[in-house]
Each structure stands twice: as structure tokens, then as C-alpha cells.
Amino acid sequence: MEFWLYPAETESSQKILNWNGVTLPGEWGERPRSQSISCEISRTRLTWRFDSVFRPHDASSFSLELEGSRELMPRRWHHHMLRFDSRTGLVEYLIDGTVEDIAYANHQNRETGTVFLPYLGSAGNRQLSIGENLSGFLDEFRISSAFRESGPPAPYKNMDGTVLINPVDLQFGASRLVSIESSYETPDDSDIFFFYQLGDSHFYIPPDDPNWKAFTPGDIFSPDTRGRYLHLMAALYPDGKEQKSPVLSDITIIYEPDLPPPPPSGLQVRPEDGAVLLTWEPVPDPDLEGYRIYYGTAPGRYFGQDSSEGPSPIDVGNTTEFLLSGLRNGKLYYFTVVAYDKSPRPYQTLFSVEVSARPNGRLE
Secondary structure, eight states, rough: OEEEESOOOOOSOOOEEEEEEEOOTTTSSOOOEEEEEEEEEEEEEEEEEESSOEEOOOOOOOOOEEOSSSOTTTOOOOOEEEEEETTTEEEEETTTTTTEEEEESTEEEEEEOOEEEEEEEBBBBEEEEEEESEEEEEEEEOSSSSOOOSSOOOSSSOOOEEEEEEEEOSSSTOOOEEEEEEEEEOOOOOOOEOOOOHHHHHHHHOHHHHHHHHETTTTTTTOOOOOOOEEEEEEEETTTOOOOOOEEEEEEEEEEEOOOOOOOOOOOOEEEEEEEEEOOOOOOOOEEEOOOOOOOETBBBBBOOOOTTTTSSEESSSSSSEEEEEEOOTEEEEEEEEEEEEESSBBBBOOOOEEEEEEOOOBO
């Protein structure tokens, strides 16, 4: 039985684990017998107690207790292990691989005695409580049937731990990634490697995807590093002794959003025979790609189908004048114009002001 323990304080009595059970008549003598296993912090030391857990052959009562020889230090991680050797009856309590106390599961409390093997009765709730009133942390609790000869496992394995950060939305499709900064520590020879992907997809990207690109926090990316969704990954490696881990505190993203162009202004319409002539002011945006005309037969509802140039909206390219033909004379139409940019996924502006007209009739 083993675990890592980080007590916030060690003065008061704190239960680390507790188990209670009951044997049925005939399992351990003629009457039911209460059983218990407890581990607690008492008087700044960790103590273990086993009541009627190791069963003597003569069905007598038997209890076993072990206590740490050194005081526990608050706010420090230490590895605690209790192990039992069924060949000799040895019960050992170790802290960080060093023996703190020993006992033998027999009446003589010696290696030469008849070994009492553990036996858990079949009655009772048989529930195990872990850290019920612990002030602090307990981690990697394990119970195994094999006797482990080695000392405590290293806090960190000699392999990377991967951190994947949810995609960060840079708002627009051609936003420029300027830099990624981070606060982190790499004690001894531990290390952190950083990776990114930038594109138009917000879906999960696995760590083994070949398109991850390495970067160093604080470096300036090239001007063509653009996209909307930024995916970030960090691989953390412990030191060579597997005792210290890098610490990643925060990540700061510096970017320039690729804002859509402003909406066109000065929209005017002139009705003609079966057509209207739309004109507007050019949008002053170096990233401008073109314009789209929306039209319909109700205010704010641009689902028109009548034009010879096609249904709404109509892409008219980079021009500020366009004749919309194929419309029905006398029918009232409503029009608005948007501009769009050169992004991989072009973003368009808000609608311009709305104008209306009847072909071959007067301006409304």
C-alpha cells in the first residue's frame, strides 16, 4: 500500500485512510469479529493500526501497530509505503524508501514465528475511506498484491507530459500572429517544447499530428503567419533524475486581427427600364477584394430572384457602379451593398444603407 502525501499541517489528528469490516461466525472463531485498518497523522507522525486483520491459527485476537520515527514536515511531498512479506510475516513502514518501523505478523513479533496472513471478513460494508478529514493533498494511492523491493517511484517518469490548449479564436480569417509569450520555469535539466498550428478549423488536433510547428516564446513570426484559430501544445520533460518538473504559468498571444473593410457609403439607385443602376463610394481599404449587391422585395429581406445576373447576393467584383437588369417594371425592390476582403475565407462588411426603387418608375 503506497501513496504520496502533502500535509498542510501536522498538529491535529487527521485520517489518511480507514477501513472497517466484520467476519462471520466460523470465519474467525465462533463469533463475529470486527476488523479495522487505519492510517492517521497523530502527534506529527504517521501511524498505522491493524485490528483483527492478520488472522492467527488459533483464532485469537491480534493487533499490529507501526509509527514513523520522524516527524512529518508540513507542506512537503513524501512517499509513504506499507508492505507485507508473506514469507516472513514482516510488515514494514517506509518514508521515501527509508524504513521507519517494522513489525512481524505473529505472536513472537519475530521473523522466526508462524506467519499470520491477512484475512478480510465477508460481512460489513467493507468500505475504504481515503483522506476523509485530511488537510492537504494525497496522490497516486495504490494497493497491490506483489511485494515491491524497490524504493519510492520517481515523482516524474522519463517521458513528456503534453498540454493541449483549446483553440484561440483570433476573430478573423487572416489575422496575423505576431508573437506568443510565456512564463515558465525549467529547473535543472527539465525542459518545455512549444508547438502551434494556425488555420481556419477549430476542431481538435491530436498531439501526433505532423503539422505541429515548433516555436520559441517571444520570437516574432513572419508577416504571412495568418489564420483564425490558433492551436497550442506544450511538451513538458522532467529532469534526468525524474525529480523535478518544468512549470508553465501562463501564455500570452499577440496578434493583429484582420478586420473586414468598412461598409460602403453613398449608395444611390437610378431606376431604368427593367433595371436599376446602383452606384456607391469606393471603400478605402488596402485589403479590399470586391462588393456584393443584395436585393429583395421587402425592407431588410434580401432574397430576390428576378435579376438576370442571378439571385441575391450578386458578386460584382471591385467596381462602384453596376446595372442590375431583368427586374420587373413597377415592382418595388430594396437594395444594399457590402464590401469583402482578400482573406482565405473572405469577411464582408455590415450592410450599407438601404435604398429602394421601381424599375421604369420614380425613386422611392
